[in-house]
Amino acid sequence: MRILILGGTRFLGRAVAQLAVRQGHDVTCAARGVSGVVPTGARFVPVDRDDPDALVSLGGEGFDAVVDVTRQVSHARHALAALADHVGHWSFVSTISVYADNTTPGQTATDAPVLAPAPPDVDGPVGADHRWYGECKVSIERLVRERMGVARSFVCRAGLIVGAEDPSDRFPYWVRRLAAGGEVLAPGRPTDRVQFVDVADLAAWLLHAAEARLAGTYDAVGPAMSRADLLAGVAAGLGVADPVLTWVDQEFLLSRDVREWSGERALPLWVRLPEGGGLMDRDARPALEAGLAVRPLSDTVRATASWMTAHPAAVRQGGLDPVDEAAVLREWQAVRNG
Ligand SMILES: NC(=O)c1ccc[n+]([C@@H]2O[C@H](COP(=O)([O-])OP(=O)(O)OC[C@H]3O[C@@H](n4cnc5c(N)ncnc54)[C@H](OP(=O)(O)O)[C@@H]3O)[C@@H](O)[C@H]2O)c1
Structure with missing residues (x-):
């Protein structure tokens, strides 16, 4: 596959790029290069997505699959405008923070209620407590489904991601x-x-989803x-x-x-x-049945x-x-x- 990772300089995006290179894919990572470096074997394209046209030149190249990890609504909107017509499959890494009910155990992605989208004047998470994080991810999920179509979109709502290169203290x-x-x-x-998901397992599932053209909305969590x-x-x-x-x-x-x-x-x-x-x-069963190996x-x-x-x-x-x-x-x- 020709795969474009929007990110790829840290933790999950880097793990996806690393595994994709190892699997023999043609890997491009687009990021600023502020958070780190892309893995050996991946092509690095320096872009700042605060510039609305940052990804336009990549549109002409055509990709089998995109993986995007953004939290910024405008970054997603501009990426989709530049690339959607030239891409086969779009994976968006979302989060279980999109859910409105944090109390009830056993919920499933397909029917659990989610937060309202972010208000128009909010583009990304704000402050140390990442206010609006879940709402921004809800907005981006919608943009991806609207622009790519449900049949070409994989919305992957990650739980706590753990493993090598974890930048958090958890x-x-x-x-x-x-x-x-x-x-x-x-x-x-x-x-x-x-409950959590190993970063390498999640990376493998994202690549499997791209290759298998898996569509739909899932929680990315282990049992x-x-x-x-x-x-x-x-x-x-x-x-x-x-x-x-x-x-x-x-x-x-x-x-x-x-x-x-x-x-x-x-x-x-x-x-x-x-x-x-x-x-x-x-509920981890839908992910496990759709190819997440733990x-x-x-x-x-x-x-x-x-x-x-x-x-x-x-x-x-x-x-x-x-x-x-x-x-x-x-x-x-x-x-x-x-
Ligand atoms: N960690 C968890 O436990 C957890 C749990 C649930 C969901 N998630 C989700 O999982 C994903 C984790 O992704 P990740 O580990 O790859 O880390 P991340 O912190 O989400 O990485 C952001 C990526 O985007 C790039 N970026 C940021 N600003 C940019 C800009 N203005 N222009 C171009 N590129 C930009 C960064 O690279 P540069 O800085 O080099 O540009 C980096 O590669 C996220 O979607 C997160 O919301 C995480």
Whole structure:
């Protein structure tokens, strides 16, 4: 295939480009080159999509498939205007943040309600909390379906993406924490659900979708698992035997200002229940039936750990600081014993 990746300089886009090169495809990546470099073997075309005409010259080349990861509505609109008539299949990487209901477990992409599109004066996510992120992705999904037609569009709503080159502080937190050993603060209940998708599995599925001309709207998530299985699996992937986990109640954590999901004082892959009960417990069956192949957790852990070791400066050190974790554990033991 002649494949055009709009992105390709970091994490998922780079993984798609890397695998496409390895599979023997003719790969072009269009980006500014600010976030990183494209993989060896891919052609890099420097463009700034803030310029509405940035992709016009690529239109004449013709591509079998496009993969776009943008969050900016105007970037998608201009890309579609320049390329849609010269492209066979369009994959848009969207997000489960498009959904309106984060509480109900087991929802399926085809019938779950989504947010309203972004207002006309909003072009992309705003501020540290990425306000309007989901709404912008909804707007872009619509543009893709309208301009490419439903039969040539693959809308792939990713859950948490994990694995090598992950620029976030989420999955890497648990790899680092379990590798460090000692008493580990495990949030909530062992049975709470967690869900994610390996970046390499997602990259492979996007390429499969392009080759098979897969159309439609899917959640890109692996099967949900319990948090106990996640933490045991991370430990096993690292070769850590018998990790010492102390499960701490949600309400106690919240009362000690331990935060959810991501960032300072946060425990990643942990969200308040029941409010966030739908976020990491979506129906993965449609994706699995449509070709998403999920590797063993231990492979994901090892790929993440190897990358973290090789690129320590690239790994964000977010999450609950070890000193704060120890203090919360001490207080929790005091309450339980007291
Ligand atoms: N990470 C997660 O857990 C998660 C979860 C759900 C969904 N998603 C979605 O998954 C996708 C992840 O994509 P990704 O990992 O490849 O990273 P990304 O951060 O979305 O990458 C953005 C890409 O677009 C390029 N870009 C940004 N501004 C540009 C501009 N003005 N002109 C041209 N290119 C521009 C960047 O390259 P340059 O900066 O070099 O130009 C980069 O390659 C996104 O769609 C995200 O919304 C992520």
